[in-house]
Amino acid sequence: MASWLEAEEVSFWRGGRWLLQGVSLKLSPGFWVLLGPNGAGKSSLLRLLSGEWRASRGEVRLEGRPIQSYPPAVLALKRAFLPQQRSLAFPYTAREVVALGRLPHQKGREHPLDRERIAWALAETGASHLADRPYLALSGGERTRVDLARILAQDTPILLLDEPTNHLDPRQQLEVLSLAQRLGQEGRLVLAALHDLSLAALFAQRLLLLKEGRLLAQGEPEEMLEPALLEEVYGVPFEVVAHRGRRLVLPRLSRPGWS
Amino acid sequence: MKGWLFALPLLGLALAQPFRVTDATGREVEVRSAERIVSVGGSISEILDKFGLTERIVGRDTGSYIPAALLKKPDVGLFFRLNAEAILAQRPTLLLAVSEAGPPPVLAQLRQAGVSVVLVPDEPTPEGVKKKIRTIGAAVGQPARAEELVRALERDLLALRSKTRVRRGEPLRVLYIYPRDPRNTFVCGEEASGAGLITLAGAQNAVRSVQGAGAVRGCVNLTAEAVVAARPDAIVVPFFPDQPFSFENILRLPGVAETPAGRNRRIVAMDVTYISGYGYTVGRAALELHQALYEKTGPVRLNHPSFSP
Amino acid sequence: MRQKPFDTERRRQGVLLALALLLPLCLLLGASGGAYPIAPLEIPRVLKEGLEGAAVLLNIRFPRVLLAAVVGGTLALTGAALQGLLRTPLVEPGLLGLGLGAAAGAVLWLAWFPLVPWGLPLAAALGVLGVLGLLLRLAAGEGAPAGVRLLLLGLLLSPILSALIGLVQFRVGDPQGRSLSFWTLGGLSGASWELLALTAPLALLSALALLGLGRALNALTLGEEEAYHLGVAVGALKRWGLFLIALGVGAAVAAAGNIAFVGLLVPWLLRALGGADHRFVLAGAWLLGASLTVLADLLARTLFAPAELPLGLLTTLLGGPLFLFLLVREGWRG
Structure with a gap:
């Protein structure tokens, strides 16, 4: 059987340079985390995998077929996408924003199932109490949760999340990542771009390490969180310490301040 | 000496001008020469034609198309939107214009340039027409012809009244x-x-x-x-x-x-x-x-x- | 908590129902007022007995009131749809210069095909499309918020288009003698059944098709990428939507010239009444735009009767200051 979502030798050219070069990967259900420094190409890879951008070379395939061959309406039933930057042109309430996630499923009027799904999504992201507030009046963290709820309401087997923990406090970060983990365990494919290595190690089933547009390595967190590998990716020395059976990743400070 | 005597009749003509005329604004205007006229207002042009002066018209407003010969003469604009340069380009000595003609700054420019500007009274009544005819006659030195035209107008009005009066x-x-x-x-x-x-x-x-x-x-x-x-x-x-x-x-x-x-x-x-x-x-x-x-x-x-x- | 969505839904249905009832009321009011005195209750008798009043009602007042409704509904609806497509509440056909684009199209058509009236709304629609294309090309890129940029470009384009219309009328002349001010401050004084027949099919067609875009426009509110991820074919939506808007604006402007601010204020009022869901705003905009325009036209033809004010002058005088007030109060979001 073809894998759910795969990239074969994908390269992407924009703005006079290669943002991605020769990336190949096969994604199956589970919680995947994409790591790499800023500018490594994480967001670009997510947009290519979502079908929004077309690879300059190579091909992204969804269930074995080129992703560009799907009409947007069909694609929206298969994958949801949480972008890093979000805007809203009109004063919708949080619930209305979440309800937009149901759009791909609706033909005409709202169905009772839609309402159930919206309520469920709001509850899962701890945003139920925000439902009737105007979205534009919410704080950054609150907006992130409402947008996550929208992605959940879309109810797709594949979820692509670009930095879903932005603006969240530590507790909310944990909640969001454990939700992502649970969704992965329930048989969905969740791919999130993250910055926090320790959190990634804590929740992800598999890690993808990206550097300067190339996929450097992928595998279990145990194999990936090696100081040498991380130093190669981020250009900073790291220490990995085992603490009560879990791995914590810390930068090794050879000098105080910026190096 | 003989040549001087010979010129006497010419001198007489020259002395006959300037004509003095009181225009619609009540101002007394001196017309030194009525040789080159710019006529602004269809009714003025037709009266000038009746006086036999169409030859002297060197410019006209857009609304002056009677007699048809005027259509060949330079058009200096709509009567309320006259163009000073277009008028001066015809080197006129006299501007005869209906009283609403303008804009006023253009008229002032023309006066400054030495053109005699006569605003002709233009009341929309039979009496107003008579005044109009007489003012034009005075400005071009044709008072006799003006009186002739006024008498013709009076005959027309008499014919009109004989018709309208019997209507019940x-x-x-x-x-x-x-x-x-x-x-x-x-x-x-x-x-x-x-x-x-x-x-x-x-x-x-x-x-x-x-x-x-x-x-x-x-x-x-x-x-x-x-x-x-x-x-x-x-x-x-x-x-x-x-x-x-x-x-x-x-x-x-x-x-x-x-x-x-x-x-x-x-x-x-x-x-x-x-x-x-x-x-x-x-x-x-x-x-x-x-x-x-x-x-x-x-x-x-x-x-x-x-x-x- | 679970009751809330039903409340919003019910509120919107209530508003739409009220607007649906308001429109016939306004039509009736519009049909019973005018410079020719006919008491509202006398209308049936006057019609039955076929007096001179009957001719006034049948040939003058009825087509005018209906045209006011069609033109007003179209302008308000296209305004709402344009705001949704361009993702900013600051735009409307008039302010962006689309109305003048329509006028330019119409003037050019009249210059070359003075005797083919059915082409007029289509030529006007082409004019709108031309201006839209130019606007979107010029507004592309980063910098000030899209709404502010579009508004600014529209305001810059407007005098250019006015001058173009003036030039065509100066050089070619409009065989029907329409003045530039007819196009800039429009009105419904030319209403007749023929004009209504020329205008209504295109205007209503565009309106019906636009009403179907509500859900997609809701998705577009999140941004073009987001709308794509929600299954909306954004490119096709924009092309189709702008085409329909051009058709509607073309038909309305060819019939009545520019009637400003209807397309701006009506959607704004609806959002204040029942929220920003486009399915609600679009349907409500048509109804409210039609009603308000019928009333404004009643004012235009009775305020200084027997003389008549251009309707566009009235809507600008009423709507312009209100827009300024809103702009200052709501801030320059967009």
Whole structure:
């Protein structure tokens, strides 16, 4: 059987340079985390995998077929996408924003199932109490949760999340990542771009390490969180310490301040 | 010495000028020479033609097309939007213009440039026309011809009065429409010069009876319903000889089709200079309009007696 | 908590129902007022007996009131749809110069084909499309918020278009003698059954099709990428939507010239009444735009009766200051 979502030798050219070069990967259900420094190409890879951008070379395939061959309406039933930057042109309430996630499923009027799904999504992201507030009046963290709820309401087997923990406090970060983990365990494919290595190690089933547009390595967190590998990716020395059976990743400070 | 004597008659001519004339603003204007005239106002041009001075006209406003020979002379703009340079380029000695001519700064520039500017009185009444004829006569040094023309006008007015006086009963209700925009019926009250001829011709202006906050002074866009409410028996419109004119377009104006005039196609279209110029032909114009209104049926077109397009 | 969505839904249905009832009321009011005195209760008798009043009602007032509704509904709806497509509440056909684009198209058509009236709304629609294309090309890129940029470009384009219209009328002349001011400050004085027949099919067609875009426009509120991820074919939506808007604006402007601010204020009022869901705003905009325009036209033809004000002058005088007030109060978001 073809894998759910795969990239074969994908390269992407924009703005006079290669943002991605020769990336190949096969994604199956589970919680995947994409790591790499800023500018490594994480967001670009997510947009290519979502079908929004077309690879300059190579091909992204969804269930074995080129992703560009799907009409947007069909694609929206298969994958949801949480972008890093979000805007809203009109004063919708949080619930209305979440309800937009149901759009791909609706033909005409709202169905009772839609309402159930919206309520469920709001509850899962701890945003139920925000439902009737105007979205534009919410704080950054609150907006992130409402947008996550929208992605959940879309109810797709594949979820692509670009930095879903932005603006969240530590507790909310944990909640969001454990939700992502649970969704992965329930048989969905969740791919999130993250910055926090320790959190990634804590929740992800598999890690993808990206550097300067190339996929450097992928595998279990145990194999990936090696100081040498991380130093190669981020250009900073790291220490990995085992603490009560879990791995914590810390930068090794050879000098105080910026190096 | 002999040559000097020989020049005496010429000197006499030169002494005959300058003429002095009091213009519409009450100012006394000295006309040193009436050799090169710019004529602004269709009625002034036709009077100059009647005096036999068309040759001396070196420029004219857009509305001066009678006699047709004027069409070959330089056009210096609409009477209210004159162009000083276009006028000065003709090196005129005298500007004869209707009293509303302007803009005033242009007139001031012309005076500064040494042109004698005579604003001719232009009241839309028979008496006003006589004054107009006499002022022009004085400005060009033709007072005798002016009196001749005034007498002819008086004969026309007498003929008109003999017609209108015998008419009995309620005068005809007439709407004066100035055709501009096809989606608006632009109607003029009695003060407007063209509409004034209606009263002179023994009919009444129908717009007088339409009540409302915006009583009609001058010309306004009348709503279609007010056009119907005015119940005109006939409609009078000016036409411009240089522009296409059709009675059908008048019948299509908002509200017109629903009036008695519209139903009976009682429309009198009249040359714009003839109806609103108030020139020496005003008596004949009113008489012709009277006959068109009272003695004819259907659409009537009245050309200017000395201009047929 | 679970009751809330039903409340919003019910509120919107209530507003739409009220607007649906308001429209016939306004039509009736519009049909019973005018310079020709006919008492509202006399209308049936006057019609039955076929008096002069009947001709006024049938040939003058009814087509005018209906045209006001069609033109007003179209302008308000296209305004709402344009705001949704361009993702800013600051735009409307008039302010962006689309109305003048339509006028330019119409003037050019009249210059070359003065005797083919059915082409007029289509030529006007082409004019709108031309201006839209130019606007979107010029507004592309980063910098000030899209709404502010579009507004600014529209305001810069407007005098250019006015001058173009003036030039055509100066050089070629409009055989029907329409003045530049007819196009800039429009009105319904030319209403007739023929004009209604020429205008209504295109305007209503565009309106019906636009009403179907509500859900997609809701998705577009999140941004073009987001709308794509929600299954909306954004490119096709924008092309189709702008085409329909051009059709509607073209038909309305060819019939009545520019009637400003209807397309701006009506959607704004609806959002204040029942939120920003486009399915609600679009349907409500047509109804409210139609009603308000019928009332405004009633004012235009009775305020200074027997003379008549251009309707566009009235809507600008009423709507312009209100827009300024909103702009200052709501801030320059967009």
